[in-house]
Every structure is written in C-alpha cells, then in structure tokens.
Amino acid sequence: MKLSKLALAGMLAAASVAGSMTAAAPASAASYGGECGAGYAVVNSAAVGGDATMFLTYNNGWNCLVVVRNTQGSATFMGAYLKKSSVESFTKDEGYFTRYAGPVYVLATDSCVDWRGRVDSTVASKYGTNCG
Template sequence: MTIIRRASAIGAAVTAIACAATALAPAAAAAGPAAQRATAAPKAAAAAKYNGACGGGYSVVNSAQIGTKGTVFLTYNSATGKNCVVTVRTTPGKAVHMTASLGFASPTTTVSDTGYYTTYAGPVYLDARGLCVTWRGEISGEVAGKNGTNCGSLAANRL
C-alpha cells in the first residue's frame, strides 16, 4: 500500500480511513457480504466541473483530477484547431497559487497562466493541429496533467 502524506487534516483523515478499510478487508471477506458493505472504502471526492472558460466551440477532450483540490481540463475547438487548458478548483475560496499550462515538443512551445486565483487558472490557448500536447494544472503545489496526449492527425504534418 502506498500512503501519500498530506499537509491537511482532511488528507490525514482520508488516509487513515483508507488504511483502516484496507486492514479490515480480509476480516470482512471472511465475515461475509454484510461485513464487506460495512467496511467499504470511502467515496472519492467530487471532481470540479468544466466551467466553459475556453469559450464557445470548445469541448472537453481530456481531464486530470488534481487530488481533491480540483481538475485540469484540456479542450479542443475543431473549427480553429486550437487546444485550451483551464484549471478549476473543486471549491472556490481564498486565492491560492494555481497554474494552467499547455505545450508541445517540436518546436518547443509552452503557454501558461500562473498566479493566485480564487476559482480557476487559464484559459491558455495553443494551435496544435497534427501534434501531441502536454498539459498541466497546479493548485497549491499539487500537480496533475499528461504528456504527449490527444495527438492530432499526424498526417497533417506530412507533405
């Protein structure tokens, strides 16, 4: 079992519950279905919802949950060929350090929006027709995203 230390009391409580559920699972299996239901692992935190910050014509094509703090969304507009990234907090509140970034490897290009925000970071846009993109979101030091995904038609780069 891997345990990730969290600075918050909530993170410690969730870890303790998950560890207790794992430790009790063998005993619950021996006790039968009723005991298994009683020791089920806690539900995952609700993910943030896409807020439409990229504008009209953009659809969510990928996302990554940033722990319990929020979600980073990769969107695409097929009419313009542009990707857009926005990082959205699960629960808006006091301004915290956030980032939304989007890039591709060749030629090396990255656009980002970094600052202290109450609700979301971004949007950032990049025309990446025919390319794979790398995208990230960060909220208070916790990071999520993906490298080299959502590749456009590579035939677009051939002569």
Template sequence: MKRSKRALTAALAATGMACAGLVATAPAASAATSGATAAYNGVCGSGYKVVNSAPVGSVGTVYLTYNSTSGKNCVVTIRNTAGSPTYMFAYLNTLDDPSDPAYDEGEYRSYAGPVYKYARGMCVEWGGIIGTWEAFNTGSNCGSLAARATFAGKD
C-alpha cells in the first residue's frame, strides 16, 4: 500500500503541472542499469499502435499506445533487461475524469501493465516507475478537436 500511495502521489503531482510535458526523476545516487532501450512488446494487444513513449531513467521505457477501433489507450512500462523482481508501475488516466485512474503495480521481472482507458477525443496522462526511476507525461496526447466535440455532445 505504501508504494501505491507513493506512485499515485507522483502521478497526481504530474497532473498538477501545466498540461505540458514530461517529468522524469530519479534519486541522486542510484545504480542504473545500462543497456538498449526496451522495445514495445505488443502486450496491449492487436490493433494498438505506439503513439508516445518516455525513458524511465536508463532502466526502461514506458509506452502509450492507442487503438483507433476501440478508442482505448493502453500503457505498459518495460524494463531494458529482465531480472530479479523490482517495483514497477504503469499508470493511465484521462484529464476529463481524473477520479478513476487505471494502474498496475507490483514486483515484476520485465514489465508492468497493460492498463487501459477509453479516451477517444480526450487528453491523457500516463507514466511509469521502475525501482526508483519514474517518468510521467501530462496533456501531451489529446484526441482530435472533432472527436472531442463529438464526445462532448454525448450524454
């Protein structure tokens, strides 16, 4: 539970920033794992295309994907190198309704997630944590203006 609150606090702090960009943090002294950037592993499923990504320090990458058929976004946080279980977190939420975030956390060997949210025409915030490294992004990915107008007109 303690990590849950820490991760959600970090994600919500990112939301409080001007709907701008990426927040990436790590402790001053950390044993970073070097290696190639983690490739997207397709775990979100068929029809999901990568629309954005962010490095999680030097230990992995968090991917934001979108399925235009379903209108859903998906987030997965992937380590560069699988290994001993370490704390990982994948987070996704819409800015239109920030009260219901989707997240997955735990001690994982290779990835956290996938987590899904319907977000057609909406702006999303997303991010991930691997160990003590974190990356969160708010407001950089929004649906088209036409899609937002259509969605806003629905009951």
C-alpha cells in the first residue's frame, strides 16, 4: 500500500509541476493576405513591436509594403512607409485602421529600399535592404 501511495504522490507532483510550467500562448503574428495584389510575393518581413508585422513584397521591379496588425481591433493609428534608399521622402499610408496600413508601392529596380511600420507610438525601420 505504501508503494502505491508513493507512486500516486509522485504522479500528482509531476502533473502539478507540468501544469505550472505551461505558459500562455504568445500573441500570434500577423500573416500576409495578398493586400498588395496579384503577383506580389513576400521577400522580407519584420515585427512592429508585439502589435503588428510589416511585409515587404516584390513583383517585377515594384516593391510593396503593408503593416498588418496581429489581431484586428478598434481603429488605431498606423503607418506604412516605403522609399528607395537613394531618395529622401517616403511614400506613405497612415491613418486610423482596424487591420492594416498600406499598401504603398515604389519602383526600385537596381536599388535598395528603406521601409518603416508604425502602430501607435511603436515604430520599426529597415534601411538599405532588398537591393537589386
């Protein structure tokens, strides 16, 4: 009888430890949903804090950027910004959106691009990427 009580106690302790080690699932990252249109494929992406993911896509010399929230919600300030690295000003789409900002397009054949995503005060930027 002692052995079975010890075995039961051990199993309960192991189950308790395993249960306490279970963590809450992380917020799921956004996925690209074809917002740039037919023929555009994702060539790069980056997180915008924990709130969104920015997706850089490409099609026949054209780059396109969208910033997609991880979870749809009430309208919040968002922005998608894209430019050739060799120019000063960004092509942008900004405002209050429930799901995504963009798409914004730049023809950047034989050039690198700079891209930026914003959700509220959180900003993520990439410079001089995807050259060619």
